[in-house]
Amino acid sequence: MRGKFGDRLLHGYTWLIIAWLTAPIAVMIIFGFNDKKSKSNTSWQGFTFRWYRELFADSSLTEALVNSLQVAVVSTVLTTVIGTALGLALGRHRFRGQGTSNFLVFAAISTPELVMGASLLSLFVSGNTPRGVVTITVAHVLFSLSFVVVTVRARVVGLDPSMEEAARDLGAGTWTTFRLVTLPAIMPGVLAGAMLAFALSIDDYVVTSFVNGSTLTFPLWIMGAVKVGIPPQVNVMGTLIFGIGVAIAIANAIASRRRT
Amino acid sequence: MRRAKAAVAPYLLALPAWIWFAIFFVVPIAAMASVSLTTGNILEGFQQTLSFSNYADAVGQYHVQLIRSLIYGGTATVIMLLLAYPVAYWIAFKGGRRKSMYLFLLLLPFFVSFVLRTISWGFLLADDGILFGPLKSAGLLPGDFHVLATDVAVIGGLTYNFLPFMVLPIYVALGRVDPRVIEAAYDLYASRWAAFRKVVLPLSLPGVFAGVLMTFVPATADPVNARVLGGTGNTMIGNIIQTEYMTNNDYPTASALSFTLMAVLLVGIFAYARSLGTENVLEAAAR
Numbered sequence: 091m092r093g094k095f096g097d098r099l100l101h102g103y104t105w106l107i108i109a110w111l112t113a114p115i116a117v118m119i120i121f122g123f124n125d126k127k128s129k130s131n132t133s134w135q136g137f138t139f140r141w142y143r144e145l146f147a148d149s150s151l152t153e154a155l156v157n158s159l160q161v162a163v164v165s166t167v168l169t170t171v172i173g174t175a176l177g178l179a180l181g182r183h184r185f186r187g188q189g190t191s192n193f194l195v196f197a198a199i200s201t202p203e204l205v206m207g208a209s210l211l212s213l214f215v216s217g218n219t220p221r222g223v224v225t226i227t228v229a230h231v232l233f234s235l236s237f238v239v240v241t242v243r244a245r246v247v248g249l250d251p252s253m254e255e256a257a258r259d260l261g262a263g264t265w266t267t268f269r270l271v272t273l274p275a276i277m278p279g280v281l282a283g284a285m286l287a288f289a290l291s292i293d294d295y296v297v298t299s300f301v302n303g304s305t306l307t308f309p310l311w312i313m314g315a316v317k318v319g320i321p322p323q324v325n326v327m328g329t330l331i332f333g334i335g336v337a338i339a340i341a342n343a344i345a346s347r348r349r350t
Numbered sequence: 351m352r353r354a355k356a357a358v359a360p361y362l363l364a365l366p367a368w369i370w371f372a373i374f375f376v377v378p379i380a381a382m383a384s385v386s387l388t389t390g391n392i393l394e395g396f397q398q399t400l401s402f403s404n405y406a407d408a409v410g411q412y413h414v415q416l417i418r419s420l421i422y423g424g425t426a427t428v429i430m431l432l433l434a435y436p437v438a439y440w441i442a443f444k445g446g447r448r449k450s451m452y453l454f455l456l457l458l459p460f461f462v463s464f465v466l467r468t469i470s471w472g473f474l475l476a477d478d479g480i481l482f483g484p485l486k487s488a489g490l491l492p493g494d495f496h497v498l499a500t501d502v503a504v505i506g507g508l509t510y511n512f513l514p515f516m517v518l519p520i521y522v523a524l525g526r527v528d529p530r531v532i533e534a535a536y537d538l539y540a541s542r543w544a545a546f547r548k549v550v551l552p553l554s555l556p557g558v559f560a561g562v563l564m565t566f567v568p569a570t571a572d573p574v575n576a577r578v579l580g581g582t583g584n585t586m587i588g589n590i591i592q593t594e595y596m597t598n599n600d601y602p603t604a605s606a607l608s609f610t611l612m613a614v615l616l617v618g619i620f621a622y623a624r625s626l627g628t629e630n631v632l633e634a635a636a637r
Contacts, residue, residue, distance in 0.1 A: 100440040107437050108455045111513065114470030115462050117480075121473065131473075133483060176367035183360035191364060194371045200563070202571035202615065204588050208595060208608045209378035212385050215601065232374045235367060264359075295465050295574060296588075300595065309465040316578055320469060328466045335461035339454070 115332065122325035131322055141322040148323060154311035155327060157223060161307065162291040165230035170284040173235050177242025177283075178276070182251075198236040206233060207300030214301060221303030229301045230291040237290065238283035245279025278346070285338075292331070386605035396602060404606035412590050412607060419587040420614070422501070423570025426508035427516075430565055431558065433509070434516035438557075439550075441517075442524035453521070456514050464511065468578045471507055472498065475579070499581025507575035512568060516561040523557025524550070562622070567615055587611055 121131055125138035146152045180191060198206075210229050214221055253275065257267040273280075295309040302310060312324055386404055390396035409416070441452045459467055474481050475497045485491045497503050527550060535545040573588030580586075587607065594604035 097440075097444055100436055100444065104437050104440050104452065107433065107513075108452070111456060111459050111510070114467050114474065114510075115458060117470045117473050118462060118466060133478065134480065172366040172370060175363040179360040179363035183363075185360035185364070187361075187364065187368070191368070194375065198371065198375055200567060200619075202567055202612065204571045204573065204591055205379075205382075205608045205612050206375075208591060208604060209382040210374065211595060212382040212601065212605060213374070213378040216381055216385075228374060231370065235370060239367065289460065293460075293463050293465075296572075299592065309463055312463070312465050312469065313574070313577070316469060316472075324466065328462055331463070332461045336458070339461075343450070343454075 118325050119329045119332075122322055122329050124322055124325075126322060131320060131325075141326045145323055145326055148321060150306070151311055151321070151323060151327075154306040155308045157226075157305060158292055158308040161223060161227050161230055162288050165227045165234065165291050166284055166288045168227075169231045169234045169238050169287045170280060172231070173238025173283060173287075174242050174276075174280050176235075177239045177279075178246055178272075180239065181243040181246025181249075195236045195239050198232065199240075203233065203294075203296040207297040210297070211300040221301055222305045225301040225303070226298055226305065226307065229297050230287075230294060233294070233297055234287035234290045237286050238280075241283035241286065242276060242279045245276045249275055281342075285342075289335070382605045382608060385601050386609055388602050390602070392599040392601070404602045405610060408603050408606040409610060411603075412587065415585055415587045415590050416607075416610070416614070418584075419570050419611075420618075422505050422508060422576075422586060423566055423572075426505050426512070426569045427562055427566040429505070429509045430513050430516040431562065434513060434561065435520055435558075438517050438520035438524055442521050442527075453518075456517055459511075459514065465574060465578075468507055468511065468574055471503075471510065472578050475503060498579060499584065501584060503579040504575050504584045504586075507579045508569045508572060511572075511575065512565040515564040515568075519560035519564065520554060520557040523554045523560075527553045559623070563619060566618070570615060571611060 120134075122141055123137050123139070124131055124134055125136035125140065126133075127135060176191065176195075179185065180188065180195075207229070210225070210232070213219075214225055219225060249272075254267055254271050257271045262270065293309065294307075295313060298307055298310055299313075306314070308327070312320060315321070315324070384398065385396065387398065387400050387402065388396040389399045389401060389403070437456070441449055445452055462470075473479055476482070477496045477498060478486065482491060482495065482497070486493055486495065497506075531553075532545055532549055535549045540548065570586075571588050573586060573592050576584050576586040576589055591604055591607050591611070594600045594607065598604075
């Protein structure tokens with residue numbers, strides 16, 4: 091009897107935590123429809139679609155969003171290729187430098203973002219490197235690399251090596267075996283790593299704030315506007331990114347359920 | 351022929367990542383170490399003097415913010431642990447067929463930018479915002495009541511932002527607990543509480559360890575929550591490092607501060623690993 095009551099209590103508690111975690115998302119979505127007249131967007135003043143119509147009215151905000159998307163796409167592609175390669179090497183082979191590789195992967199994940207950003211700035215300052223989209227992309231590849239490696243390595247380790255042996259026994263070369271057997275088998279891990287890399291990139295503020303020079307990304311633009319007031323377009327863009335992300339995640343979940 | 355190929359393959363695969371880590375991770379950390387021992391300023395240039403005075407100066411000047419960051423990060427981590435454990439427990443053991451739905455709901459905040467999420471909390475907690483505005487006009491709260499720009503706002507923000515990182519590892523560890531072990535405890539006349547304390551809790555400690563690792567470090571070093579939700583009295587070490595780099599261009603002090611922060615966090619992690627009896631931090635983190 092006490093057990094049943096305890097379960098009900100925990101069930102309600104879990105929903106309470108979920109409500110707490112999602113409350114700010116609801117606020118973000120709702121205030122994208124706020125017909126605000128004053129400068130601040132913190133009190134409800136009526137419903138409007140105006141900010142959806144005038145989504146790109148602020149050209150600097152639009153530019154920041156475009157920068158963010160560009161950096162996210164380029165860094166995700168680079169990270170996925172480089173990270174998948176190292177993940178394969180670590181999961182499948184024994185070689186010198188394996189321990190060092192594992193250590194670097196762990197060290198890069200556990201280094202505070204702040205320290206990573208600061209050290210990259212030290213490098214770029216000493217090398218007189220002009221800071222902008224390129225340095226931001228380089229930094230984003232660095233901090234998402236380890237996550238892709240870990241995700242792919244986990245998938246590779248769980249793979250049955252006899253499939254690849256069978257392919258080779260049937261006369262397939264190294265590249266053919268990789269393309270037709272290994273890659274399809276590790277694809278879920280690669281895709282998960284790529285999605286993680288994209289999400290980390292588009293969300294990053296701390297590291298980017300060190301290496302951006304005068305270029306602004308979406309999170310940096312928002313932080314810059316905090317003290318003067320966030321325009322409702324930011325809420326709309328956040329809502330759209332949220333909607334697209336959730337749609338992709340749900341589609342992915344449904345697709346993987348069909349496959350199994 | 352094939353043997354030679356197989357021997358070269360892992361090196362070719364690892365090479366691009368090695369180059370990236372070497373140029374953009376190892377070298378920069380070394381560069382920062384070097385800069386932290388220089389003296390000078392941005393206009394006249396910095397000379398390498400191998401002096402540790404930057405460290406003494408930086409800690410002397412900013413120990414208040416450093417200690418405050420550790421207190422904020424530590425408090426937030428403890429609160430997260432207390433909040434997250436029951437959630438992870440319930441989903442792992444009672445979630446049934448809806449496990450993945452609950453996990454998905456817990457991860458929803460990650461589809462919204464970190465910065466934007468924190469600002470939304472600012473909206474909710476604003477002095478005359480949708481939460482306190484009506485309560486104040488109804489006379490239920492004094493007119494000068496405020497949460498923003500207090501310790502509570504910043505610690506609450508940190509707790510909110512990193513909570514899912516605490517739930518997930520604990521959930522994974524609990525999911526690996528074999529139900530038969532718990533049944534065995536009941537068969538040996540353990541009470542519900544005794545079974546939890548003696549069987550489930552010890553088995554979930556690796557998850558707790560990973561969760562603390564994943565939340566304490568970023569929470570302590572976070573500059574966003576203090577800036578958005580805090581006031582001038584809530585500045586954290588992250589904000590100081592940012593200002594020293596970006597506004598004051600005082601690279602030696604900023605580098606020394608970054609290293610001090612990293613050293614303090616590392617010492618904390620290893621001391622904590624020791625006390626939990628985890629022999630190898632790397633291994634625990636990999637699990």
